[in-house]
Amino acid sequence: MGRVLSIQGGGRRWWISVGLLGLLFVLLALVVPLVVVVQRSLDAGFGNFADALASASFLRSLGNTATLAVSVTVWSALIGYPYAYAMARSGRVLSRVLMTALMLSFWTSLLVRSYAWQVILNDTGLVNELLLGVGIIDEPLQLIRTPLATLIGMTHILVPFTVLAVYAQLRGISPDLAIAARGLGATRTRAFWTVTFPLSLPGLAAGSLLVFVLTLGYYVTPQLLGGAGNAVIGQSIVEQTNVLLNTGVGSAMAVLLLLIVVLILGVAARFLGLGRVLGIATERSAR
Amino acid sequence: MNAGVSVRVVGILIAILLIVPTIVICATAFTSGSSVTFPPQGFSLRWIDDVLGDRRWMRAFGNSFSVGLLAALFAMIAGAALALGAARARGAVASVFTAVSVLPMIVPLVVGAIGFYLVYARLGLTGNVLGLAIAHGVLGLPYVFVNVLALLRTLDPRIEEAARVHGAGQLTTLVTITLPLLAPATVIGGLLAFISSWDEVVVATFLSDARFQTLPVLMYGQIRSGVEPSVSAVALVVTVVTFAVVLVVFSVGPIRARLARRSSRP
Amino acid sequence: MSPADSRAPGAALDIRSITKRYGDTPAVDAVSLDIRAGEFVTLLGASGSGKTTLLRIIAGFADADEGSLLVDGQELRSVPVHRRDIGMVFQNYALFPHLNVEQNVAYPLRMRGMRGPERRRRVAEALEAVHLPTFGRRRITELSGGQQQRVALARAIVSRPRLLLMDEPLGALDRNLRDALQLEISRLSRELGLTVVNVTHDQEEALTMSDRIALLDRGRLVQFATPDDLYHRPVDDTAAAFVGESNLFRGSVRDDGTLDGADGVVFSPPSLVDGSAVGSGRVAVMVRPSLVRITAVGSAPEAHSRVDGHVSGIVYAGDSRKIIVTTASGTELIAREDAARPLDVSVEQPVTLHWDARSSIVTRLAAGSAGATAPAPETRRTVRA
Numbered sequence: 001m002g003r004v005l006s007i008q009g010g011g012r013r014w015w016i017s018v019g020l021l022g023l024l025f026v027l028l029a030l031v032v033p034l035v036v037v038v039q040r041s042l043d044a045g046f047g048n049f050a051d052a053l054a055s056a057s058f059l060r061s062l063g064n065t066a067t068l069a070v071s072v073t074v075w076s077a078l079i080g081y082p083y084a085y086a087m088a089r090s091g092r093v094l095s096r097v098l099m100t101a102l103m104l105s106f107w108t109s110l111l112v113r114s115y116a117w118q119v120i121l122n123d124t125g126l127v128n129e130l131l132l133g134v135g136i137i138d139e140p141l142q143l144i145r146t147p148l149a150t151l152i153g154m155t156h157i158l159v160p161f162t163v164l165a166v167y168a169q170l171r172g173i174s175p176d177l178a179i180a181a182r183g184l185g186a187t188r189t190r191a192f193w194t195v196t197f198p199l200s201l202p203g204l205a206a207g208s209l210l211v212f213v214l215t216l217g218y219y220v221t222p223q224l225l226g227g228a229g230n231a232v233i234g235q236s237i238v239e240q241t242n243v244l245l246n247t248g249v250g251s252a253m254a255v256l257l258l259l260i261v262v263l264i265l266g267v268a269a270r271f272l273g274l275g276r277v278l279g280i281a282t283e284r285s286a287r
Numbered sequence: 288m289n290a291g292v293s294v295r296v297v298g299i300l301i302a303i304l305l306i307v308p309t310i311v312i313c314a315t316a317f318t319s320g321s322s323v324t325f326p327p328q329g330f331s332l333r334w335i336d337d338v339l340g341d342r343r344w345m346r347a348f349g350n351s352f353s354v355g356l357l358a359a360l361f362a363m364i365a366g367a368a369l370a371l372g373a374a375r376a377r378g379a380v381a382s383v384f385t386a387v388s389v390l391p392m393i394v395p396l397v398v399g400a401i402g403f404y405l406v407y408a409r410l411g412l413t414g415n416v417l418g419l420a421i422a423h424g425v426l427g428l429p430y431v432f433v434n435v436l437a438l439l440r441t442l443d444p445r446i447e448e449a450a451r452v453h454g455a456g457q458l459t460t461l462v463t464i465t466l467p468l469l470a471p472a473t474v475i476g477g478l479l480a481f482i483s484s485w486d487e488v489v490v491a492t493f494l495s496d497a498r499f500q501t502l503p504v505l506m507y508g509q510i511r512s513g514v515e516p517s518v519s520a521v522a523l524v525v526t527v528v529t530f531a532v533v534l535v536v537f538s539v540g541p542i543r544a545r546l547a548r549r550s551s552r553p
Numbered sequence: 554m555s556p557a558d559s560r561a562p563g564a565a566l567d568i569r570s571i572t573k574r575y576g577d578t579p580a581v582d583a584v585s586l587d588i589r590a591g592e593f594v595t596l597l598g599a600s601g602s603g604k605t606t607l608l609r610i611i612a613g614f615a616d617a618d619e620g621s622l623l624v625d626g627q628e629l630r631s632v633p634v635h636r637r638d639i640g641m642v643f644q645n646y647a648l649f650p651h652l653n654v655e656q657n658v659a660y661p662l663r664m665r666g667m668r669g670p671e672r673r674r675r676v677a678e679a680l681e682a683v684h685l686p687t688f689g690r691r692r693i694t695e696l697s698g699g700q701q702q703r704v705a706l707a708r709a710i711v712s713r714p715r716l717l718l719m720d721e722p723l724g725a726l727d728r729n730l731r732d733a734l735q736l737e738i739s740r741l742s743r744e745l746g747l748t749v750v751n752v753t754h755d756q757e758e759a760l761t762m763s764d765r766i767a768l769l770d771r772g773r774l775v776q777f778a779t780p781d782d783l784y785h786r787p788v789d790d791t792a793a794a795f796v797g798e799s800n801l802f803r804g805s806v807r808d809d810g811t812l813d814g815a816d817g818v819v820f821s822p823p824s825l826v827d828g829s830a831v832g833s834g835r836v837a838v839m840v841r842p843s844l845v846r847i848t849a850v851g852s853a854p855e856a857h858s859r860v861d862g863h864v865s866g867i868v869y870a871g872d873s874r875k876i877i878v879t880t881a882s883g884t885e886l887i888a889r890e891d892a893a894r895p896l897d898v899s900v901e902q903p904v905t906l907h908w909d910a911r912s913s914i915v916t917r918l919a920a921g922s923a924g925a926t927a928p929a930p931e932t933r934r935t936v937r938a
Contacts, residue, residue: 011614012376014457019372019384022428025365026387029425033402034394040405079301086298089290094298101302107533108309109486111503112522115510116308119315119323122514126311126325156308175289188291217395220488224510234397241401251405254398261395445647451634452612452641452718453708454664459635463660467651 034258041251048252058253061236068150068222068232069215075155076211077204080162084203087163088170106160114221117153118144121225145227153225158214162207169203170196202272209268213261233257309526316519323514334520344505344521351502354419354491355484361424362480363473366431367466373432374439388432391425399426400493407494414496422490427480431473438472478536482529563748564625564715565590566611571620573606580606582772583620588765590625593742593749595759598769599795604752605720607769611750612718613637624715635664637716640709640747644721646701648693654680654704655689661712679711680704682741699730706738710745717742719751723758735761756796760784768792775919789919790837800845800886802838803918812838817880818860821910835918842889844912847876847898853907862886863903867896878906 041048052058087098105113120126121143128140143149173196181191219234226232231239233253240250290298311325319329338344366388373384391399403422404413412418446468450460466473488503495504502525509518566588573581581603588594596604609615611622613634622629629637640661648657658679662672680686683703693701702722709717722738723731739762742749753759759766760780768775768783768791775795776788787793790801804812812820820838846857853859865885866877874892879885888906898904 011457015371015375016380018368018461019376019380020368022365022368022370022372023384023387025361026369026390026425026428029361029421030391030394030399030402031387033399033406036405037398037402082294082297083301086290086294090295090298091289094295098298098302101305103533104309104530105305107482107529108312109503109522109525109529111486111488111507111510112312112526113308115506115514115518115522116312118510119311119325119514119519120308124324129325156305159305217397219397220507234395237397237401241404247401247405251401254395254401257395258398261393265393443645443647445643445645446649448612448614449641449643449647449708450649450660451614452637452639453661454635454712455660456633456635459664464649 037251037254040247041255043248048248049256051249052252052256055236055249057231058233058236061231061233064147064230065216065232065234068147068154069212071151072154072158072215073208073212075151076159076162077208079155080159080207081166081204083159084163084166084170087167089175102160102163105156110157111220113157114153114224117149117156118224121149121152144225147226147230149225150222150230150232153221154215154218157221158211161210161214162204165207165210166200166203169200169206173199206272209264209272213264216257216261216264312519312522313526315516316523318516318519321516323516323519334516335523337517338520338524341517344502344517347500347502347505348524350416350499351485353416354423354501355481357416357420358423358427358484359477359481361421362427362431363477365424366428366476366480367435367469367473369428370432370435370439370469371465374436389429391427392429396426396487396489400490403490404493413494414499416499419491419494419501420484422494423484423487424480426487426490427477427483430479430483431476434472434476434479435469438469442468475536478532482532485529485532486525562591562746563717566716566748566750567621567623567626568607568611569621569623571607571610571617571622573603573610573615573617579603579772581610581617584767584769584772584774585620586767586774586777588748588750590748591743591746593739593747593751593762593764595751595753595763595766596769597753597756597759597766597795599754601771602769603772604754604769608718608720608750608752611716612639612641638712638714639716639718640712640714641718642702642705642709642720642722644724646698646705646725648701648705648708650693652693653689654685654691654693654696657693657704658689658707658711661708661714665712675711676707679707682710683707683737698726699734702726702734706741710741710747713745715748717747717749719749721753722751723755724753731758738762760796766796768795770795770919785914787839787914787916789917790839791919793837793839793914793916798842798887798889800840800842803836804838805835812836817882818858820858820913821856837916837918839914839916840908840912842875842887843873845886845888845906845908847878847888847890847904847906850903850905853905856910857907858910858913859905859907860886861903861905864898864900867898867900878904 083098083102087095087102090098108116118125122128123140123142123144125143127143128137131137132140177199178191178195181195182188186194217234218232219238222230222232223235234257237250237253237257240246240253244250314327315323315325316334317330317332318324318327319331319333320327369384369388373381373388375381376384399422403418407413407418407422410418412421447460447464450464451457455463486503488507491501491504492507495501500508502521506518506521506525509515509521566586568584568586568588570583570585571581572579572583584603584607586594596607598604606615610617611629613629613632617630624637649660652660655676658676659672662675667675676689677686680689683706685700685703685707688696688700688704693704696704702725706722709719719738723734726734735758741747751759751762760783763780765777765779766783767777770791776783776792778786778788783792783796787796790803793799794801802812802818807813812818840858846853850861860880862878862880864876865879866875868875868877869892872892873889874894874896876888876890876898877885878888886906
């Protein structure tokens with residue numbers, strides 16, 4: 001029947017022309033600008049790339065970005081997994097409360113959240129006031145403009161992606177499986193580690209990958225929370241283009257960043273399916 | 288099997304950590320003092336009054352709103368068109384439509400921002416609503432695409448066939464049947480595109496100038512030049528508008544899962 | 554619709570060797586049907602028979618690879634879907650969920666540029682015709698399945714199309730509703746003089762509603778005939794097996810006209826046919842279960858054809874009772890009798906099945922039919938795919 005109902009030649013051409021309308025918009029609005037970036041990066045042959053890769057500050061920002069991305073991903077997994085588990089495996093009330101808290105945070109503008117962490121972590125901020133008040137420290141800790149501040153802010157902003165990916169996966173696993181395992185004599189902990197956890201790994205992997213890739217492109221949060229010595233790629237690029245007005249080298253750096261992202265997603269698509277990572281079901285079984 | 292007590296406690300603690308920043312900002316907006324401290328000193332609406340009475344902030348508010356609406360419109364048109372193409376073409380063509388539609392999600396904003404700047408500056412599309420709306424429109428397009436595609440998958444093709452057989456040409460069918468049926472998903476996608484434009488800083492910074500600034504751009508500048516309670520008041524306004532739109536999205540339909548589709552980026 | 558308006562009769566539809574292939578397999582294989590104006594024709598077949606594909610080709614949703622479709626002598630294949638002047642009823646109604654009942658019914662008129670009081674009058678008439686005169690302002694979601702199908706019917710007839718197509722129109726409804734709507738659709742189509750092409754896999758529906766039935770099997774036209782002919786004079790074993798319940802014996806005719814491979818059946822008279830009448834020597838003999846009698850072994854009338862076996866099951870189905878008899882070679886045959894009659898056999902009891910010679914219908918074997926390679930007699934129950 002599916003074959004009988006499928007769209008025939010003339011009808012398909014019509015829908016393709018409808019799609020082309022949207023395609024044209026993306027081409028003009030986004031693809032052309034990207035092509036121009038690539039073009040600009042090559043305006044001195046590979047000189048811009050050579051300059052970029054010879055720049056100590058750029059190389060340092062690459063290292064900083066990699067470190068940051070790994071840390072944010074790991075912390076997001078450590079914090080996000082139990083949260084998703086509590087959300088998926090509790091009563092309705094708690095489950096709702098946790099989901100609401102997650103959404104409140106998720107939907108707060110990331111600029112607002114970065115600003116909030118600045119307020120919380122600065123010398124007279126909530127954390128220092130608390131620690132001083134309790135008497136653990138005698139003078140304010142330097143929290144703001146440190147890699148730690150960037151890590152906290154970024155993790156806070158990105159952990160919802162891990163939570164939602166793991167949560168979606170856990171919801172697909174019947175709780176009966178773990179109950180069955182317990183019925184066969186496994187302890188609660190053992191049932192979790194041998195049954196539920198392995199089954200939830202695809203969700204964790206998809207969420208973590210998304211967090212990792214998103215971290216690579218961040219600019220605002222590291223700029224507001226991080227120190228001068230721990231700039232990330234995004235900051236290097238903006239510095240080249242806006243401060244040093246060297247769009248050639250800036251473009252070369254941007255192209256390198258784009259390549260890294262595309263490469264990682266390309267490899268991930270092989271193993272996880274890009275659709276899962278981007279939250280789009282690209283398999284088209286319906287037709 | 289339900290989560291144990293310890294997992295629940297951990298969950299609640301993390302929930303508190305998740306919402307603390309939002310609460311801190313909202314609270315500091317109501318301070319009566321002249322510095323941003325938490326807990327705030329006293330309670331007053333003076334900073335909020337300040338912001339609402341400040342022409343600079345209000346102009347930025349208007350800019351952000353116009354850009355957001357126009358961007359949502361672009362995203363809705365192009366996103367729905369691409370979703371229709373992706374769902375109803377086949378093979379390589381369908382893959383191209385899908386790839387193009389997720390591209391804006393993949394490109395890091397910094398990279399996109401440079402490209403927009405290089406091209407749009409030459410076309411006179413910087414420092415005005417239109418240029419930024421085009422850029423934000425293409426960045427918000429995936430929200431519309433994903434939502435419309437999901438609805439298309441559940442749409443009975445025979446409804447459109449019924450229109451065709453009863454005398455409607457292809458364009459007429461699209462306008463009188465298909466688009467109205469896709470409207471809920473398109474609007475939800477459009478609202479999400481609005482929000483993503485509403486609080487976007489990086490591209491907006493590249494495409495703005497001294498006379499044309501959006502709320503996030505102005506706020507970003509303020510934060511960098513020094514924290515004061517009026518920034519918290521602006522942050523509160525930004526957050527309230529966002530939450531209001533999100534509430535609409537939640538109540539429009541049981542498409543809650545779609546909310547997870549939002550990608551938040553610098 | 555008022556009777557005065559209803560004289561506009563449907564068109565004649567001449568389907569000429571329409572073929573549609575998907576890859577190498579033909580979904581519709583050189584099917585020709587000459588449908589008269591005002592005729593109610595049903596395309597009957599199991600799933601995969603090509604009936605839906607043929608209907609979609611007529612509607613214009615699919616294009617044929619070969620053949621032609623002539624409506625009142627005019628080629629339809631080159632006419633785009635929306636200009637074919639067709640009304641159509643879909644299995645799952647396919648109503649426009651964002652429009653109310655009135656707007657749904659008005660849609661075909663709107664598309665034809667009709668507006669104002671004329672349009673309102675026609676919509677009201679159509680709703681009247683399907684007995685929903687007061688439902689105009691209702692939302693589609695407020696209607697029951699039966700009401701939705703009535704609205705779909707009103708939408709399909711409101712523009713008085715040259716052709717009314719129906720794709721399993723009653724498939725989603727329950728038994729009682731189906732019976733009521735069957736009668737109503739028949740009545741309406743006759744009153745309006747519509748030419749109807751209906752698709753179904755339900756033989757009962759086909760037999761009840763149609764002037765003629767086109768039986769399709771694996772893309773090919775098996776038989777195009779009135780319900781009566783199809784039931785009593787099936788052209789081959791496929792038709793015999795598909796329409797109604799039947800006991801079938803497949804074998805080949807010897808020179809003297811007797812059947813070889815008849816599996817213990819004693820035909821009376823032994824000579825069934827002169828072989829030339831069937832063409833090849835391979836035939837199927839069909840006996841309707843309702844014409845088969847059951848009796849104690851040895852007491853069948855001499856003039857009757859008969860076969861021995863034992864009762865292997867007794868199944869009640871409403872007013873009738875089905876007695877399943879297994880022959881010595883393991884073949885199951887069916888005798889159907891009035892359930893009101895006292896039951897005089899029991900399971901495991903040896904019996905003889907017998908029937909009047911005139912009840913045996915000899916048909917040819919369809920090319921590629923199961924019986925053509927395995928000539929064992931076979932019984933099939935009513936097919937409801």
